[in-house]
Amino acid sequence: MWSFETEPEYQQKLDWVRAFVREKIEPIDCLFHQDQTYVVDNQSLRAIMKPLMAEVREQGLWACHLPKALGGSGYGQVPLALLNEILGRSWFAPTIFGTAAPDTGNSEILAHFGTEAQKREYLQPLLDGDIVSCYAMTEPQGGGDPKQFTTRAVRQPDGSWRLTGRKWYASNARWAKFLIVFAITDPDVPVYQGASLFVIPAERAGVRILRNVGTTFDLPGTGSEGYIEFDGVPLTDADLLGKEGEAFRIAQFRLGGGRVHHAMRSVAQAGKAFDMMCERALSRFTQGSQLSEKQMVQEMIADAWMEIEQFRLFVLRTAWKIDKYNDYKRVKEDISAAKTLASRVVVNTVTKAMKIHGALGISNEMPFGDMLFRGFVMGTADGPDAVHKVVIAKQILRKYQPSNDLFPTEHLVKGVGAAMDRYAAELALPGDKSPWIDYVKQLRAEGHANAL
Secondary structure: OOOOOOOHHHHHHHHHHHHHHHHHHHHHHHOOOHHHHHOOOOHHHHHHHHHHHHHHHHOOOOOOOOOHHHOOOOOOHHHHHHHHHHHOOOOOHHHHOOOOOOHHHHHHHHHHHOOHHHHHHHHHHHHOOOOOEEEEOOEOOOEOOHHHOOOEEEEOOOOOEEEEEEEEEEEOOOOOOEEEEEEEOOOOOOOOOOEEEEEEEOOOOOEEEEEEEOOOOOOOOOOOEEEEEEEEEEEOHHHEEOOOOOHHHHHHHHHHHHHHHHHHHHHHHHHHHHHHHHHHHHHOEEOOEEHHHOHHHHHHHHHHHHHHHHHHHHHHHHHHHHHHHOOHHHHHHHHHHHHHHHHHHHHHHHHHHHHHHOHHHHOOOOOHHHHHHHHHHHOOOOOOHHHHHHHHHHHHHOOOOOOOOOOOOOOHHHHHHHHHHHOHHHHOOOOOOOHHHHHHHHHHHOOOHHHO
16 A cells, blocks of 8 residues: 555654755855855865764765665665655755765765775765766767767777767766766677776876866856866776676666656755745735735646646655666656656746746846756756657557557447447347447448448
8 A cells, every 4th residue: 555654753854854954055055056066175165064964964864875784774765755855955955965966876886886996986985975976978979879979998908998089068077086987898789788887087097178068057167067088098997887888787777766866856946936936926916916816826826736746746656666666677657757747847837936926036136047947957967858758658658559450449330339249138128328329230230340
């Protein structure tokens, strides 16, 4: 039986997190640009964040996505979803709770596929919050389509590798201590068997950031997304993450849960915009009454609330399915749908909130512009919505079979004829009946039975 109640002990933790985020973390959003959360040498910000991180650890809520053996809480996807629903209210909360992307996904795959040496050098400092990492997959000429990737790691006669190519929009590259790089290692087999992951220290010879790319409203050169060149970077098998040719298997392990977490953080962003919308509707008096009394405003509030609630329940059900089946492949369409809906719900809700705030809503004195754009970003990050919709459709269609007849299964003439044959005795009794029965009888009497 699926319960809609959270265990009392965990609910107490969520209540603590909710108050902690609102009172101590959300104010940080007003003081620093969100990208600064990844800058470990920002002494001012770290002086604020370090004590908060310590409080999170004391509550046993640090890096909850990891198993207990690695210092996490070992929570399933449903508890993690409920936690991320709160953390999503602040740009800095995920870092303070040890769950910031891409570090969460990188720590997970290091924990499960990394060697002992890789764990010592990279994983433990990452878990301690002392460093940040980068995941470099997409490329300028092909985006996220691995069939278009040209970054190659070529085996040398002495058994080492040389990595050559360019990666585009690699998150946090400018601040990362190490990069996890997706490279083609065997171009003669399908890409799903011919790609490998390498863990590379950022200072390794041949690694060069060509430029730092921002999002739309960032100043030139200040962004957190790196355009990186790998110019004959020397590698060995010790730099492989997992085995050669396992990049896709490892990457899918990394992405599944992360997309659910992003979706619940989107619930939080939409919820925050909704809170501001409702407060404004009750506070603003115009044209003889409060905004909250205008039917158009009421409609926007009702539509936003319904959309957020539907989305929230869908994401939680997806998390529940992951916990139940312990198989991301079995929940592929749900994960893709949650990721796609995230952008739509945030954009729709923030747009309504902006309209209800009027000129103030589109000014830079409210956070809506950044929230709106981040909603659009969700439609591209971790795979564009169009790709996820293709995944959804393919997964859904596999559950159906084509009709071998000339007419569809639910064709009325055919259906009525079959139902008449099944219930012939009952239809002989008195009582009103569908006019379709007489019509089909007439067709049969006229010798059109083969056309039914």
